[in-house]
Amino acid sequence: MSASELAARLARHAEAVCRHYLSAGRRYGNYWIVGDTANSKGRSLYVHLAGPRAGRWTDAATGQYGDLLDLVRESCGMIDFCDVESEARQFLTLPKTGSASEYRSIGAPGRSNRPAAERARRLFAMGQPLSDTLADKYLRRRGILRGSDHAALRFHPSCYYRDLLTGDTRRYPALIAAVTDPSGAITGVHRTWLDPSGDGKAKVETPRRALGSLLGNAVRFNVPVDAPVKVMAAGEGLETMLSLSYVIPGMPIAAALTANHLAAFKAPVSCLRLYIAADADDAGRYGSERLSQAARSLGILPLLLTPELGDFNDDLRSLELDRVTVNLRRQLCPEDVAAFLPAA
Structure with a gap:
């Protein structure tokens, strides 16, 4: 399963992801609102819970944005993608794989960042x-x-x-x-x-x-x-x-x-x-x-x-x-x- 497929799987459970990793926030309509990726109280970070942008998030205070894999990485303080993948699979109760070479490298300057x-x-x-x-x-x-x-x-x-x-x-x-x-x-x-x-x-x-x-x-x-x-x-x-x-x-x-x-x-x-x-x-x-x-x-x-x-x-x-x-x-x-x- 590629990183995009794993992110899409998380997006289908966007509200559950938010309740688990961003428990200090709450739902407002089709958004989950919280202070930041460190799970602080506030209203600057919002996550789309439905529609074509489900799972996409933006922190209006810092300009950070990404998908739910990025959110897992930031909220857990992880650097290596193999750790992010393992955490996401554990959340989804998916079997673990032995290699992350097929996935994108978190922190690398990807096409979406340029x-x-x-x-x-x-x-x-x-x-x-x-x-x-x-x-x-x-x-x-x-x-x-x-x-x-x-x-x-x-x-x-x-x-x-x-x-x-x-x-x-x-x-x-x-x-x-x-x-x-x-x-x-x-x-x-x-x-x-x-x-x-x-x-x-x-x-x-x-x-x-x-x-x-x-x-x-x-x-x-x-x-x-x-x-x-x-x-x-x-x-x-x-x-x-x-x-x-x-x-x-x-x-x-x-x-x-x-x-x-x-x-x-x-x-x-x-x-x-x-x-x-x-x-x-x-x-x-x-x-x-x-x-x-x-x-x-x-x-x-x-x-x-x-x-x-x-x-x-x-x-x-x-x-x-x-x-x-x-x-x-x-x-x-x-x-x-x-x-x-x-x-x-």
Whole structure:
């Protein structure tokens, strides 16, 4: 049985799959609605339960999408397709097979991913430099004063926003962030739609979405292209990691955008120490623990960075900069304090 046939078999039992793997959600009409693939409460991820798109799902907050095999992979935190296949067959009480060679490789850039990545590259190319734009002002209001220094960030003055439930489209200004693979190639973008009046994010259901291939990739700041990276920090949110970069200028930084993608983030092979800025919720702890395990298996020392408040952007906006710096100084290795933190 091919992967597409296995996905189709799951799709015929879409609601049962959702009740098993996404038990925090509930049915609304022909959709199963839940927070995310980590089974959090919320309304951003929806799964089609009937019709020709039965089994297809989209997370409006991150832009993730796929079939029920992808959903099993994400919800169980699996990487290898043989594990996904085994889990799906167990759910369907099908006999196991000994090889997954005939099936697609999860995480590989398949045909369905290429158009999204191409659209992401085109969208980023249409953006303009961040300096003195609405996006720059938005970041400054959140305490991030040097956002325009980062080549990974651009501003789009009129970016399409589509309501994924009604299909209605509108245009809003947007902060565009490039998602790149370890070689620096753009594989996706993250969009933050903004209120044209300058009053924060756009007043829409999901003002943040990603497009393209995110698994293993990230929005990167201060990463040199011609030198090995021995120390870096990784975390979830774009503004969280931009805040960290503002306080620790020069340190290579990666924003994986979600807890599941943080778990799958691939640190550079030259990395010796990986600081992990984890969100203080169940999904954040899951992501940081999985990334820590992966780092140790590669001989990389994982070290947690903990904010005083909810995240480092909360710290930057609510606390004095000196206090945030002192908190981080306590958590960094002495050689990294000397290399990256301003002198006290």
